[in-house]
Amino acid sequence: xxxxxxxxxxxxxxxxxxxxxxxxxxxxxxxxxxxxxxxxxxxxxxxxxxxxxxxxxxxxxxxxxxxxxxxxxxxxxxxxxxxxxxxxxxxxxxxxxxxxxxxxxxxxxxxxxxxxxxxxxxxxxxxxxxxxxxxxxxxxxxxxxxxxxxxxxxxxxxxxxxxxxxxxxxxxxxxxxxxxxxxxxxxxxxxxxxxxxxxxxxxxxxxxxxxxxxxxxxxxxxxxxxxxxxxxxxxxxxxxxxxxxxxxxxxxxxxxxxxxxxxxxxxx
Numbered sequence: 714x715x716x717x718x719x720x721x722x723x724x725x726x727x728x729x730x731x732x733x734x735x736x737x738x739x740x741x742x743x744x745x746x747x748x749x750x751x752x753x754x755x756x757x758x759x760x761x762x763x764x765x766x767x768x769x770x771x772x773x774x775x776x777x778x779x780x781x782x783x784x785x786x787x788x789x790x791x792x793x794x795x796x797x798x799x800x801x802x803x804x805x806x807x808x809x810x811x812x813x814x815x816x817x818x819x820x821x822x823x824x825x826x827x828x829x830x831x832x833x834x835x836x837x838x839x840x841x842x843x844x845x846x847x848x849x850x851x852x853x854x855x856x857x858x859x860x861x862x863x864x865x866x867x868x869x870x871x872x873x874x875x876x877x878x879x880x881x882x883x884x885x886x887x888x889x890x891x892x893x894x895x896x897x898x899x900x901x902x903x904x905x906x907x908x909x910x911x912x913x914x915x916x917x918x919x920x921x922x923x924x925x926x927x928x929x930x931x932x933x934x935x936x937x938x939x940x941x942x943x944x945x946x947x948x949x950x951x952x953x954x955x956x957x958x959x960x961x962x963x964x965x966x967x968x969x970x971x972x973x974x975x976x977x978x979x980x981x
Contacts, residue, residue: 718865718906720768720857720905722857725765725857726847726849728905729765732761732762732765733762733765735758736755736786737840737844739751739754739758740840743755743836744840749797752793752796752800756790759787759790762783763786763787763790764905765905766783767902768860770856771860773847773851773852778845779845782844785835789835789836792831793832798938799822799828803818803821805931806818806821806951813951817942817948864902865899868898869899871895872892872895875888876892879892886933889929893923896922900919900923921969922966922969925962925966928962929959932962936956
């Protein structure tokens, strides 16, 4: 796959600028209204920004302003991950088991409010800072290309390792979650490539697999949460139903994954 990819310095810097500006816009939307849509958007924009930062040569990545900014955005991502979990559990409980989970949903909404306050403080702090400028003259084309291929190598290797384990056992929750993150990273890294025509098909395939793994992960979040609060078996029937629902999604994922050799072999 790599031999078809080319990371042009000018194109990369242009995309980096666009990704940074998009992040700032999503950040403003989020601080104005941290609803589930804006939380999703800020998380995606942070992932794209993080992928772009990782491509930068080491001497640029380690500059204090860039390093600090990247660290703050990663912390914001973590804070919003918990809020998203609350939203996923709450939305599913309300839509599928409303009569049995009213008290649980109320507890989730209260916990969400507290987490939003902390996340919003950090978001506002970041929004008041200038986006660090990337020194164009300090980036050599050869180093950029070498770093890009290294990230691709590492990500593809991680996918192979995690897929071997995850495709053989649906109880390998951590490997499935890591596989989802691997596919996201690969997708966002490939988006930085210069040739859109070359990467279009595989990007769509990666998005489809990522979405399916996301649905499995949502079930894992729900099941884990209910097991932790189900001290008197109040939600045992819901847990059983969710486990069955997850199993169907996992089997569909395995079947779809094995039927798509282009994704498995990362061919373009």
